[in-house]
Amino acid sequence: MADFDLGAAFIPALHKPSELLPIAKHRESLLYLVEASPVTIIVGQTGSGKSTQIPQFLAHAGWCANGKIIGITQPRRVAATTVAIRVAEEFGCEIGKEVGYSIRFEDATSENTRIKFLTDGLLIREALVDPLLSRYSVIMVDEAHERSISSDILLGLLKKIRKKRPELRIIISSATLQAEDFRQFFADPNEESGDKENNDIASIVSLEGRTHPIDVLYLDSPTEDYVEKAVSTVFDIHTNEPKGDILVFLTGREEIEQAVQAVSERSTQLLPGSDSILPLPLYAGLTTEQQMYVFEEAPENFRKVIFATNIAEASVTINGIVYVVDSGFVKLQAYNPQTGIESLTVTPVSKASAAQRAGRAGRTKPGKCFRLYTEEGYHSLPDANIPEIQRSNLAPFILQLKALGVDNVLRFDFLSPPPAELMTRALELLYSLGALDDYAKLTKPLGMRMAELAVEPMMAKTLLAAPSFGCLSEILTIAAMTSLGGNIWIQHEGEKKKAESTKRKFAAEEGDHLTLLNVYQAFVTKGRKEARFCHENLLNFKLMARAVSVRAQLKRYLERFGLNVDESLASSSTSPANNQAQQIQRCLTAGYFAHAARMQPDGTFRNVAGTTTLHAHPSSIMFNRKADWVIFHEVMETGSKTFIRDITRIEKSWLLEYAPEFYKTG
DNA sequence: GAGCACTGC
Numbered sequence A: 001m002a003d004f005d006l007g008a009a010f011i012p013a014l015h016k017p018s019e020l021l022p023i024a025k026h027r028e029s030l031l032y033l034v035e036a037s038p039v040t041i042i043v044g045q046t047g048s049g050k051s052t053q054i055p056q057f058l059a060h061a062g063w064c065a066n067g068k069i070i071g072i073t074q075p076r077r078v079a080a081t082t083v084a085i086r087v088a089e090e091f092g093c094e095i096g097k098e099v100g101y102s103i104r105f106e107d108a109t110s111e112n113t114r115i116k117f118l119t120d121g122l123l124i125r126e127a128l129v130d131p132l133l134s135r136y137s138v139i140m141v142d143e144a145h146e147r148s149i150s151s152d153i154l155l156g157l158l159k160k161i162r163k164k165r166p167e168l169r170i171i172i173s174s175a176t177l178q179a180e181d182f183r184q185f186f187a188d189p190n191e192e193s194g195d196k197e198n199n200d201i202a203s204i205v206s207l208e209g210r211t212h213p214i215d216v217l218y219l220d221s222p223t224e225d226y227v228e229k230a231v232s233t234v235f236d237i238h239t240n241e242p243k244g245d246i247l248v249f250l251t252g253r254e255e256i257e258q259a260v261q262a263v264s265e266r267s268t269q270l271l272p273g274s275d276s277i278l279p280l281p282l283y284a285g286l287t288t289e290q291q292m293y294v295f296e297e298a299p300e301n302f303r304k305v306i307f308a309t310n311i312a313e314a315s316v317t318i319n320g321i322v323y324v325v326d327s328g329f330v331k332l333q334a335y336n337p338q339t340g341i342e343s344l345t346v347t348p349v350s351k352a353s354a355a356q357r358a359g360r361a362g363r364t365k366p367g368k369c370f371r372l373y374t375e376e377g378y379h380s381l382p383d384a385n386i387p388e389i390q391r392s393n394l395a396p397f398i399l400q401l402k403a404l405g406v407d408n409v410l411r412f413d414f415l416s417p418p419p420a421e422l423m424t425r426a427l428e429l430l431y432s433l434g435a436l437d438d439y440a441k442l443t444k445p446l447g448m449r450m451a452e453l454a455v456e457p458m459m460a461k462t463l464l465a466a467p468s469f470g471c472l473s474e475i476l477t478i479a480a481m482t483s484l485g486g487n488i489w490i491q492h493e494g495e496k497k498k499a500e501s502t503k504r505k506f507a508a509e510e511g512d513h514l515t516l517l518n519v520y521q522a523f524v525t526k527g528r529k530e531a532r533f534c535h536e537n538l539l540n541f542k543l544m545a546r547a548v549s550v551r552a553q554l555k556r557y558l559e560r561f562g563l564n565v566d567e568s569l570a571s572s573s574t575s576p577a578n579n580q581a582q583q584i585q586r587c588l589t590a591g592y593f594a595h596a597a598r599m600q601p602d603g604t605f606r607n608v609a610g611t612t613t614l615h616a617h618p619s620s621i622m623f624n625r626k627a628d629w630v631i632f633h634e635v636m637e638t639g640s641k642t643f644i645r646d647i648t649r650i651e652k653s654w655l656l657e658y659a660p661e662f663y664k665t666g
Numbered sequence B: 001g002a003g004c005a006c007t008g009c
Helices: A024-036 A050-060 A076-091 A120-129 A149-164 A179-187 A196-199 A226-240 A253-269 A289-295 A351-359 A375-379 A395-405 A420-430 A446-452 A456-470 A470-481 A496-506 A514-522 A529-534 A543-562 A567-573 A578-595 A654-656
Strands: A010-012 A038-046 A069-074 A099-103 A106-108 A115-119 A136-141 A169-174 A202-208 A212-221 A245-248 A277-281 A302-308 A321-326 A331-338 A341-348 A365-373 A596-598 A606-609 A613-616 A629-638 A641-647
Touching: A024 A038, A024 A050, A024 A202, A038 A050, A038 A179, A050 A069, A050 A076, A050 A115, A050 A136, A050 A169, A069 A076, A069 A120, A076 A099, A076 A106, A076 A115, A106 A596, A115 A120, A120 A136, A120 A567, A136 A149, A149 A169, A149 A179, A169 A179, A169 A253, A179 A202, A179 A543, A196 A606, A212 A351, A212 A375, A226 A277, A226 A302, A226 A321, A226 A365, A253 A277, A253 A302, A277 A289, A289 A302, A321 A351, A351 A365, A365 A375, A395 A420, A395 A446, A395 A456, A420 A456, A446 A456, A456 A470, A470 A514, A470 A543, A470 A578, A496 A514, A514 A529, A514 A543, A514 A641, A529 A543, A529 A596, A578 A596, A578 A629, A578 A641, A606 A613
Parallel strands: A038 A169, A038 A202, A069 A115, A069 A136, A099 A115, A136 A169, A212 A365, A245 A302, A245 A321, A277 A302, A321 A365, A341 A629, A613 A641
Antiparallel strands: A010 A212, A099 A106, A331 A341, A596 A606, A596 A629, A629 A641
């Protein structure tokens, strides 16, 4: 590398990844291993073909005899569908025939389906109906190294199921060298007394990938400002390195917009006649249309530079990347069991993440990865991230385990046991909602139904309480809208005023929940569920369409429980009468009493215990309005402030009315 | 005055 004008320069890594080979030659040995050992752990890089080839090997080797199915779980919906479509092509069938997939809202399987791709969360759901997963002869848990809560819980369940179904074959696929942890988990010598047979339960096999070599370079001294360093590194690559697009990993929207702007401004200083730079942002908050630009080829004489969050680490693959710039940081979610507050903080990446990021450079030809930290810094990184199950609110998962018949969740065999406080907090919340009884047993029908509903426990409770408040149809809509996990409003540069006035059209005096109800009602009536309505009202069409699906699914559940959903009121009016609004507010209190707060004279909120200062999130209707007592959907700490989102006014007396146990004094 | 990424028959 030539001159570096900002102090720190890059030096080559001491170790280089080795050259890699394809999977086909391992076919026989793989089949032998699966036949011989109940659990097979496959270590293979991206491009090794494990997800697409292994299911086909197994199908051709007779693992689908007697109507049995090979199931392959993926942590993400897109992966489940795209891999299934690829395998169907190679297998020579239409998707949904012998090869199919199943994800929430979309079932592309049939009686003939023998190879089935599905999300790991969905397979856990299947266990509610078929506890031994008896339709499957083989279950392959793909991307297990990502350690999502669902795949961790699934592995615990599979370990249990295996004891009752010794013929079941389990394959765990992992891209990094965490294989030994998985092997030990299944071998567990304490489990079955004495016999040394346990060592033969799980075998490890390593596959070579078909990725190209990647040169890894480190800074010779640490940088104070990785955003600035990322920008200068981009220009350095641009002026010194051959053609090829650049992928830069930063932590969030703010940094990304800052970097994109800095590149645009500085690229005017490039020598006349030389190639220019096309900077593009990529993060989950962008609409699908805005995200599509990163997949398009750059115009002639332009080098494409993508500034991305972690979305580009595993979820999104962009072709043509030759250079990766890794800031070394990521925003990670954590959960404080003492306060029940989630936080989102910038954290150093793990070695596993750093390897995954670097690997994004070598997909089409040999590449280079510029790490914005020293080689010493790299060695001080943790091997892997803390598993999600050890830093999340566990209430929804405890509920699921209970429904699956795991009564003693404290003794459930977790791959990584969550801290005791997380378990206690979850159990306490479920008890206060009435999902668990005094003996921590799932209540019937309330707790069982809450477990079956695909929304978080507090909203599940709200839904099941709604018939007694006469507002089930409205709460259904509110449940769907609040569980979307994203902002329904689209942000446009310099259109703040327009955005505010558009939002005001739907605003409800009572707060955000009724505002969301108004938005949905307008979308399905006046807007006829069309994209045009969303465009005119600065709404995210993808999310609104999703709300329609979620609502329909929740409605089907409730009808199965024998609860009648009367839609007559909902469709006749976009602004419910006062009395109806109050019923909705009361009903929300019955589910969200644990999320209550009171506004202080200075406009901030305090929780009931008086221990935490909360701020209305700027996206809330209550951001600059006066209120007294409120309940909120969500609380999250970012930077130095703790924000509450989706806020609705309530009366203090309702808290005592609907949660006397929780709020009893002395 | 602002949130990483996923997900549930």
